Amino acid sequence: MPLNLPNLVTLLRIVLIPLIIGIFYVSDAWLSYEHKNVIATAVFIFAAITDWLDGYLARKLNQMSAFGAFLDPVADKLMVAGALIVLLQLGRVEAVVVLIIIGREIAISALREWMAQLGHAKSVAVAYIGKVKTVGQMIAIPLLLYHDDLLMLNTRWLGTILINVAAVLTVISMLYYLRRALPLMRG
Numbered sequence: 012m013p014l015n016l017p018n019l020v021t022l023l024r025i026v027l028i029p030l031i032i033g034i035f036y037v038s039d040a041w042l043s044y045e046h047k048n049v050i051a052t053a054v055f056i057f058a059a060i061t062d063w064l065d066g067y068l069a070r071k072l073n074q075m076s077a078f079g080a081f082l083d084p085v086a087d088k089l090m091v092a093g094a095l096i097v098l099l100q101l102g103r104v105e106a107v108v109v110l111i112i113i114g115r116e117i118a119i120s121a122l123r124e125w126m127a128q129l130g131h132a133k134s135v136a137v138a139y140i141g142k143v144k145t146v147g148q149m150i151a152i153p154l155l156l157y158h159d160d161l162l163m164l165n166t167r168w169l170g171t172i173l174i175n176v177a178a179v180l181t182v183i184s185m186l187y188y189l190r191r192a193l194p195l196m197r198g
Contacts, residue, residue, distance in 0.1 A: 028058070031093060091113075094156065
């Protein structure tokens with residue numbers, strides 16, 4: 012496991028996940044409801060920035076590695092899943108949305124692993140629809156974590172719309188990847 016700067020940034024993102032979750036378990040006597048929302052949102056946004064940063068550093072410093080290529084999407088999925096489970100517990104997102112998003116991530120990860128074993132990893136490489144889905148999630152989740160009006164913007168309403176759009180895009184992208192893999196499944 013090469014411990015270069017990009018991989019350390021990715022590991023930092025994984026370390027931040029329990030912090031996002033744990034904030035909501037802190038006593039209300041220590042942190043108010045509003046402060047918990049603000050801190051969790053700030054930590055999630057910082058973690059999302061590290062997602063961009065680790066890739067940038069890997070390319071800029073020419074420190075791309077197989078370990079980094081493996082760890083980065085794992086960190087992303089853990090971050091999104093952890094935040095969605097917290098939002099579900101707080102009643103800010105519907106269970107079906109969480110199930111769709113997390114279920115798709117598990118299914119497509121398994122599909123990618125299987126396709127790689129068959130030597131067809133490029134058949135299920137990240138597609139544009141998957142990137143749009145990710146952007147929708149990465150905007151929706153902080154809005155739902157913040158859960159208060161921001162500059163006259165109803166973050167709850169906008170976050171709910173965006174996470175539902177992301178769930179629809181999640182299903183579409185899953186069908187896209189399954190369609191790409193179908194010829195090999197038949198064989």
